[in-house]
Amino acid sequence: MKKIEAIIRKSQFEEVKEALHEAGIDFFTYWDVTGIGNEKAGAIYRATVYETRFIQRTMISFVCRDHLAENAVQAIIRAAQTGELGDGKIFISNVEDSVRIRTGERGPESLFIKD
Amino acid sequence: MRKKKLLSIMVMGWLFAFGSVVPVMAQASSPAPAADSGDTAWMIVASALVMLMTMPGLALFYGGLVRQKNVLNILMQCFILMAVLTLQWVLIGYSLAFGSSQGFLKSFIGGFNWAFLRNIGIHDLSPYFISHSQTLADGTQTGTIPHLIFILFQCKFAVITPALIIGAFAERIRFKGFLVFSILWSFFVYDPVAHWVWSADGWLYKLGAIDFAGGTVVHVNAGIAALVTALLIGKRKDYRGSAIPPHNIPFVVIGASLLWFGWFGFNAGSGLAADGLAASAFLVTHTAAAAAAFTWGIMEWVLHGRPSTIGIATGAVAGLVAITPAAGFVDITGSLAIGIGVSLICYLSVGIMKPRFGYDDSLDAFGVHGIGGIWGAIATGIFASPFIQSSYSGLIYGNASQLLKQLLATGVTIVYSAAVTYVIFKLTDKWVGMRVSLKEEAVGLDWSEHKEVAYTKID
Numbered sequence: 001m002k003k004i005e006a007i008i009r010k011s012q013f014e015e016v017k018e019a020l021h022e023a024g025i026d027f028f029t030y031w032d033v034t035g036i037g038n039e040k041a042g043a044i045y046r047a048t049v050y051e052t053r054f055i056q057r058t059m060i061s062f063v064c065r066d067h068l069a070e071n072a073v074q075a076i077i078r079a080a081q082t083g084e085l086g087d088g089k090i091f092i093s094n095v096e097d098s099v100r101i102r103t104g105e106r107g108p109e110s111l112f113i114k115d
Numbered sequence: 116m117r118k119k120k121l122l123s124i125m126v127m128g129w130l131f132a133f134g135s136v137v138p139v140m141a142q143a144s145s146p147a148p149a150a151d152s153g154d155t156a157w158m159i160v161a162s163a164l165v166m167l168m169t170m171p172g173l174a175l176f177y178g179g180l181v182r183q184k185n186v187l188n189i190l191m192q193c194f195i196l197m198a199v200l201t202l203q204w205v206l207i208g209y210s211l212a213f214g215s216s217q218g219f220l221k222s223f224i225g226g227f228n229w230a231f232l233r234n235i236g237i238h239d240l241s242p243y244f245i246s247h248s249q250t251l252a253d254g255t256q257t258g259t260i261p262h263l264i265f266i267l268f269q270c271k272f273a274v275i276t277p278a279l280i281i282g283a284f285a286e287r288i289r290f291k292g293f294l295v296f297s298i299l300w301s302f303f304v305y306d307p308v309a310h311w312v313w314s315a316d317g318w319l320y321k322l323g324a325i326d327f328a329g330g331t332v333v334h335v336n337a338g339i340a341a342l343v344t345a346l347l348i349g350k351r352k353d354y355r356g357s358a359i360p361p362h363n364i365p366f367v368v369i370g371a372s373l374l375w376f377g378w379f380g381f382n383a384g385s386g387l388a389a390d391g392l393a394a395s396a397f398l399v400t401h402t403a404a405a406a407a408a409f410t411w412g413i414m415e416w417v418l419h420g421r422p423s424t425i426g427i428a429t430g431a432v433a434g435l436v437a438i439t440p441a442a443g444f445v446d447i448t449g450s451l452a453i454g455i456g457v458s459l460i461c462y463l464s465v466g467i468m469k470p471r472f473g474y475d476d477s478l479d480a481f482g483v484h485g486i487g488g489i490w491g492a493i494a495t496g497i498f499a500s501p502f503i504q505s506s507y508s509g510l511i512y513g514n515a516s517q518l519l520k521q522l523l524a525t526g527v528t529i530v531y532s533a534a535v536t537y538v539i540f541k542l543t544d545k546w547v548g549m550r551v552s553l554k555e556e557a558v559g560l561d562w563s564e565h566k567e568v569a570y571t572k573i574d
Contacts, residue, residue, distance in 0.1 A: 044415060044423040045358035046479060047466025052360070 001095040001108055002069035005061045007033065007088040008080040013058050019079035020060075023071040028062035039086055057088060063095050065108045148249045150240060151259035157389035158264045164380025165271035169278050170197050172373035176432070177282055179366025180425075180478045184559020185286045186362065186569045192290075196278045196297055203301055204270045205232055211306040213243070213269065213314050222318035224307050232266065241265035242315070245443065246504075247388035258387055268384060269309075276305050276333045282480030283341035284348045284549075286359075287556050290564040292549040299539045300340065304532055308332050312524065324524035325499065325507055325517070327396065328385035330440025330492040331528045338485020339529050340536040341476060347540050348549055350475035352556050357470070359477075364424055371428035375404055378435045382442035395503055396442040399450035400435065406454030407434025414462050433461040433483050437491035441498060444507050449498030456494065457487045489525055496521030 008016055010032070020028065035055045042049045064072060073090055081087055100110035174193035178186045200208070207230045216226030229235060240249075243265055244258030251257055258265070277297040284293070311317040312324065312332050319331075326332060353359055361367060383397035411430025412422035437457035438450060445453065465482035476482055496518035499509035508514040543549060555563035562568060 042419075043358075043360065044419050044421060044426065045360065046423075046425055046429050047415070047418075047462045048358055048470065049419055050357035050360075 001063055001098060001111065002066060003061070003063045003093045003095045004069060004072055004076075004090065005059065005093075006076050006080070006090040007035075007057050007059050008076070009082070009086070009088060010056055010058050012080045012082070012087075015079040016060065016076055019075035020072060023075035024068050025062060025064060025072050025075075028060055030058055030060045033057050033059045037086075055086070063098060063111060065111055148240065148251060148257065150261050151247065151388070154247055154259045154388045154390075155261060155264060157393065158260045158268055158384060158387060161380035161384025162264060162268040162271055164377045165268065165275070165384065166197070166377075168374050168377035168381060169193055169271070169275045172370050172377050173275065173278055173281075174370065175366045176370025176374060176428075177285065177478050179363040179368075179370060180282075180361040181285050182359065182559070183362040183569055184561055186366075186561065187567050188290070188560035188564055189281060189285060191565060192281050192293060193278050195294065197274050199294065199298060200274045200277065200301055201270055203298060204273050205266070206230065208273055208301060208306050209266050209269065211302070212273070212309040215314070215316050221316050222321070223310065225310050225314060225316075232263075235262050235266070237261065237263060239263075241387065243313075243387065245386045245388065246390055246392045260387060265387065268387075272329060272333060272381075273301060273305055273309070276329075276337050277301055279334070279337035279480055279484050280341045280344060282478030282484075283345040283476050285477040286560065287348060287351050287550055288560075289548050289551050290560070292543055292547045295547050296344075296539060296543045296549070299543065300536065303539060304336060304340065304535050305332075308336050308528060308531065311527075319524045319527065322520060322523070323517070324520045325444060325495060326440045326492065326524070327443035327495075328382045328439045330437075330488050330495065331524050334436050334439060334484045334488025335492055335525055335528045336488075336532045338481050338483075338488050339532040341480035342474070342485060343533050343536040344540055345474050345476040345481065347537070347544075350473075351477065352553055354475045354477075356473060361425065367425055368428050371431055375431055375435060378404070378439075382439060386443055392443055392504070395446075399445055399447060400438050400442050402447060403438035403450045403454035403457075404431045404434040406451045407431060407437070407458045410455045410458035411462060414458065429461075429465075429479070429483060430458045433457045433487045436484050436487035437494065439488070440491045441495040444495055444499035444503055444509070446498075446500045446503055449494070449500060449509075452498060453491060453494045457490050460490050461487050489529075492525045493518070493521050 035057060036053055037055050039055050040051045040053055043052050069092065073092065076090055097106060098110050099106050170193050174190045178189040181189055209232065210227055210229035211225045214225030214227070214229040215221065216224060239262040241258035241260050241262045244256070247259040248256045249259060277300050309332050311319040312326050314320060351359065378400055379397055382400040383393045386392040386396055408427045408431035412427040415426045416422045434454040434457055437453045441449060441453055461483050464486040465479045469476060469482055495509065497510045499507045499517060501508040501512055508517065510518045540549065551560065551563055
């Protein structure tokens with residue numbers, strides 16, 4: 001089992017969601033994150049422009065079975081890439097175990113719904 | 116034990132206050148010229164409109180501009196001033212501002228003749244009037260609205276003026292210090308200055324300085340106090356010369372809109388009658404705000420590439436501030452000149468002067484109300500038109516002396532407000548402390564001063 005975490009542009013969220021669905025990832029968690037970086041944005045406040053280094057991005061996180069992981073990563077890259085600085089990153093890690101709380105199933109069994 | 120004693124003193128105070136008001140009211144039914152129902156109806160509405168300016172108008176305007184950890188503190192400050200200063204007003208403030216005293220003090224401060232609203236009956240007519248008046252049997256002139264509604268109308272002014280200062284020390288003031296400071300400020304700054312300018316005995320009034328709805332009394336007065344308190348309390352921990360972003364811009368816009376709406380009561384009500392002068396004041400108030408809002412938006416667009424929501428809201432408020440003293444004296448030309456002028460001036464004051472000098476007037480109480488108020492008070496002496504009120508004309512109608520009187524009244528208000536604010540701040544700081552600790556400031560005043568949070572994460 002792999003855990004895939006991706007930080008993407010907020011503006012690419014819809015594209016990434018569609019691409020993940022096509023790659024077989026139907027369940028994932030996401031949240032808005034704020035980071036600090038080199039990118040600067042000029043905001044106007046009452047006759048002054050001030051620079052803000054706070055960067056708004058969306059973080060996506062899910063755990064999937066090994067054979068889906070590479071497809072999912074490729075899907076995110078395809079959908080989230082604009083070529084500009086700041087497109088984001090993807091982190092992939094191994095997951096030791098998982099449990100479906102409803103049934104008590106463990107491991108990869110717990111990650112998908114069997115027909 | 117001490118607490119018990121304090122409580123009994125408070126209760127006795129209340130009994131005294133009401134014990135003395137009620138019987139007088141009951142007696143006062145001597146036949147007198149009647150109140151004009153149209154004027155009275157309008158002034159009741161106008162008084163309610165002015166309340167809307169402080170709460171929720173100013174509360175949301177300022178509340179949106181601070182960070183979310185301080186929003187309740189701002190709302191609370193506005194709310195408690197409405198409560199406390201209303202009490203101050205009926206107990207003694209009204210008498211100090213509009214009552215009369217004897218001897219040397221007569222021109223400078225009212226006496227205690229109307230304290231607890233004694234000697235004022237429900238059928239008494241307002242001794243103050245602008246365009247509508249009538250003659251009593253003994254030959255004295257009187258207004259056409261009940262005295263009580265004049266008191267209420269002025270009460271709302273007495274509340275909003277100290278509330279304007281909140282913008283200067285926002286996000287770092289101890290609530291107790293703020294409360295003590297505001298009450299003292301009402302006694303020693305607002306009440307005397309209102310007496311000078313608006314009371315029939317006041318020395319600036321007799322001198323011929325004009326202030327229709329509170330340019331010097333309200334805006335210059337509060338604006339200068341704002342600058343002094345901002346300097347004395349020091350910068351916010353996180354303030355490094357550039358803006359600290361506001362947490363809720365829709366609040367700011369709603370607040371500014373309610374201020375604009377309530378200002379119609381403030382300015383058009385200041386004629387104390389429902390007549391052509393009120394209509395004229397209403398018109399020029401509206402057009403000055405419109406001109407100022409649009410000017411600010413255009414300036415940001417040209418200078419920074421985009422018009423901002425906060426910018427246009429700030430411009431509107433600046434326009435309303437500037438037209439306040441002039442509302443009953445200028446025509447549409449004067450109104451537009453004042454509105455456009457104030458945005459240009461305030462834009463420089465908050466965009467260039469503030470960063471240059473580095474004071475942390477957090478929400479620009481000085482930059483908008485002080486600077487805008489000074490411009491408005493002076494501009495009244497420039498643009499006052501004899502076609503609005505025949506006895507008043509300004510520089511462009513050949514009466515340079517009016518401009519000099521305006522400059523003097525503004526200068527005196529600046530000096531007096533600055534000096535007395537300084538003393539009150541220092542005393543309060545020594546007595547109860549004005550600034551929260553660095554840790555409390557970092558946590559936010561909502562939690563440190565009120566043990567509440569505005570936006571909870573719990574459903």
